[in-house]
Amino acid sequence: MKLKVLKTEEEYETALAEIEKLMDSAKPDRDRLELLVLLVHTYEESLYPIDLPDPVEAIKFRMEQAGLKQKDLIPYIGSRSKVSEVLSHQRPLSISMIRKLHEGLGIPAEVLLKEPGAQIIPAAECIEWDRFPLAEMLKRNWFQDFHGTVAEAKKQAGELLTAWAGSLGFEVPQPALLRQHVRSGSDADRYALTAWRIRVSLLAMEQKVPKYQKGTVTHDFVRDLVRLSYLDEGPLLAREFLLKNGIHFVVENHLKHTHLDGAAIKLPDGSPLVAVTLRHDRLDNFWFTLSHELAHIALHFDGEETAFFDDLEQASLDVFEGDADRWASDALIPPESWQAAQFGKRPTTQAIYNFAASLRITPAIPAGRIRKETGNYKLYDGLIGRNKVRRLYA
Template sequence: MIHKIIKNENDYAIALARIDELIDADLGTPDGDELELLVTLVELYENKAHPIGFPDPIEAIKFRMGQAGLKQKDLIPFIGSRSKVSEVLSRQRPLSIAMIRKLHEGLGIRAEVLLREPETKGVPASEGIEWERFPLAEMVKRKWLPHFEGTINEAKKQIAELIGGWAAHVGADTLQPALLRQHVRSGSEVDNYALAAWRIRVSLQAQEQKIPRYQPGTVTTDFIRDLVRLSYLDNGPLLAREYLLKSGIHFVVEEHLPHTHLDGAAVMLQNGSPLVALTLRHDRLDNFWFTLCHELAHVALHFDGGECDAFFDDLDQAEIDLFEKDADHWATEALIPSELWHAADMERNPSTRRIIDFAASLRISPAIPAGRIRKEKQNYRIFSGLLGYKQVRTLVMQGI
């Protein structure tokens, strides 16, 4: 029996070997007491000699769940009740020796990993975050919080750990919009906590995309015009997604949350890659292409200069400042250059036939000139048949 402080790697190896021998020991027995003592001695040594030697046990469990396609309920045989599983994964309850033994035997996670002290993650409530203001019910409904499958009441009891740990992967400052250099274009009051949750969600989705390194200056007028020519094809939105990803620009589609009034956003991620995220709040081809170009305009005009880290846009609202005026103008010109628009005299007596012929001459979707005419004339009842209603969401979501 080992009953002395672990002082070197040889003592450490002997202790780990003995833990493997005792892992099945019952609590309260001599072997169980020895196991608990060894766990304590190993933790003391690891904290001193191997502060980053093994992965965090909770992250190791989550990783194994992902590998095996397990859900939270699948851990009940190893941890106990559904509430205990939630508490362990959200770091509210420590792993017991019995849990460690069952997880080691059932999931094959190394005992020395499970024996480590879990890291403290997330943002403490003392930093002034009003956790109850997050749209928790909607977040749970959409399954945004990984591995959590409990009730709303259970989620409320651990909201700081759930949301704080979730946000830690993209930077804890995203929980507090006041700390960020971001710009919101909206004609009504925006729920900043809902906006923060949406930003975290799309940023996490972007992190899952493997793309080449973004080169500043990539987004130019010519780049956009090549992109817009894809609109001529039936699967243009899907091709646009591939075009952006191969250019080092993340592209995500995520439905907006209530009280955010979003059409799209441009966000500069911590790794220096831009993210364009659309909500498809208005499921029309003309809206898709204009919103996409508007957000790319922010990338071209404002990110490379470092003026702002994020733009969130409700494009139903008029231009509210120079940032938005520049982005609107840049997007409009990229979609259809003014000289071509005026030369075709599209403002006067437009017709469905003229719009289709004009779009064909530019090799772009007729939804783009039709949408421009509707906006310029402030008449949103005309040319509805050219806009591609209900064609974008199904197409884009099928391809993701």
């Protein structure tokens, strides 16, 4: 095999087989063997990182060490009821709590944040308030109780933004302390991402949904959802489908310098949110983005990840993103159906219509997949459903 960074399970298995073969050889190529072992080790570390202790268990351990009772945690957590909720995993730790527990009880920041190497950044002085896109946020009426000018907003940006994000449990809207994966072809503005994340989270918290049941999102679940694409109002019906299954769904335009198609976000209460921007108003983009974000919920929300931001025009070497791409493609169109179609590089428009009808999905989905796989985005422009989504959410 060609020596390169391992990105798939197949490449990983091939490397393992070659390592075994080299080790059994009488005169192995030791340089190649060492490189293969390094590549395998790197791949395994990306998939199976060493887990840090649970933050709540770390607090309980520190209490036992210091002989502390629950009432002794009130100065760090805020009230007797909050202490009880945190220790029973009913309330997430806020940044304020994390900072006080770290400084007062000496619990390592990386344990409380469940992020190797993480450090607590001082509260207000670490925030560059003028980097938040306040003018655009005011234009979109994100601060409904504020009626001043942009200049006035900038003068009180700290207080304004802190109050705005307060119901999410953030002491301050702190970009550096939000655990999030960003897939983008250029450096995304993390202040704009943080503002957008808070906005869609606040909108989601206004939605009433049943409690999400772990394991709900499967390939079969997504295929039931995607059959709605066969209907003219499918993208709008998708919202109702998700809400009834305990998954928040929000449409919000992206902010400049965020390069967003969509995101999967874990809300403070642990419930999942799928948010899309409709940056590209096309049916193929809508359904793939939706499936990709659901893939993150299915595959990656068991750990400590709290958000995935996706520019799906960009390739990604990230293992999380590669897995989500493959999972989403297989959910939209079963692999056996795609293989049986034997489309080749350029099937006829009628063949695509017939294939889509057999699966009861919009032809935009197979047309979009062919465009992506061939790299020819001039194909099937009449099939991908331009300007068919945003009008439904107007």
